[in-house]
Amino acid sequence: MTKTAARRSAPAVAVRPLPAPPPAGGRGRRRLRDQLHAYGFLLGGLVCFALFSWYPAIRAVVIAFQKYTPGSEPEWVGTANFTRVLHDPEFAAAWRNTLTFTLLALLIGFAVPFALALVLNELRHAKAFFRVVVYLPVMIPPVVSALLWKWFYDPGAGLANEALRFLNLPTSNWTNGADTALVSLVIVATWANMGGTVLIYLAALQSIPGELYEAAELDGANLLQRVRHVTIPQTRFVILMLMLLQVIATMQVFTEPFVITGGGPENATVTVLYLIYKYAFLYNDFGGACALSVMLLVLLGAFSAVYLRLTRSEGDA
Secondary structure, eight states, X not given: XXXXXXXXXXXXXXXXXXXXXXXXXXXXXXXXXXXXXHHHHHHXXXXXXXXXXXXXXXXXXXXXXXXXXXXXXXXXXXXXXXXXXXXXXXXXXXHHHHHHHHHHHHHHHHHHHHHHHHHHHHOOSOHXXXXXXXXXXXXXXXXXXXXXXXXXXXXXXOHHHHHHHHTTOOOOOGGGSTTTHHHHHHHHHHHHHHHHHHHHHHHHHHTXXXXXXXXXXXXXXXXXXXXXXXXXXXXXXXXXXXXXXXXXXXXXXXXXXXXXXXXXXXXXXXXXXXXXXXXXXXXXOHHHHHHHHHHHHHHHHHHHHHHHHHHHHHHHO
């Protein structure tokens, strides 16, 4: 049989036409349906945010320009609440204490977690155990943690002074002294919140290529030089982000002054958030409380904008 005859006798293969693309209107309806399904799943979270976050924030901004007490009609007073709050003697003390607390928390709360992360990163055994030990304070409710430290700082039978007596060292007034109360609260806040920071630093340290440390060791760099020239440059973005988040968090400190010191002694631990609480629930002045809240909101909003800008820049890079 010739090649021509073989080709003629071969069965014909049916060629299916390519499916026609769906109409543009069908794609748009399908995309809209998918988006509606997604927003349907998000509806519960959006409602919760609207009721418990967005609405109170907007309401606070409105009340900041009103004379408002429960059970009475609000009265617009313009910026009178801001003027009255600015002339309050406690206002300057609250901001000074808050900024001092933030600065001390950055100095202590940055150095201690970073040093612990370095130590944990160098361990060869029982790493998981020590990670749990470091993170354990985060799992304790903040009020319980503050009450434990209040007993710990007791000038009479407190464990802190008992330890100092055992070591033949002079005791301290801790939270009962105007010059030591704020530092004592910074220690409490650092202990209670450093667990998550340590784990983030540890994850950043473990992502550093080992070749960089090997090259530094070949150049004769000691431990401190390796930390300075390798560790810190490689983790600078994480360090900066955590510092900004720590500023935002520590400027809202409330639990420790409220539970341990009550703002004393001599207003040495009155913070902005604690002063807001006093205006609202002790002075029954919700207009002044909301005016203070708006001031704090503007300042924290600026820090949040810097944080978002830096994270976006790092993501684009």
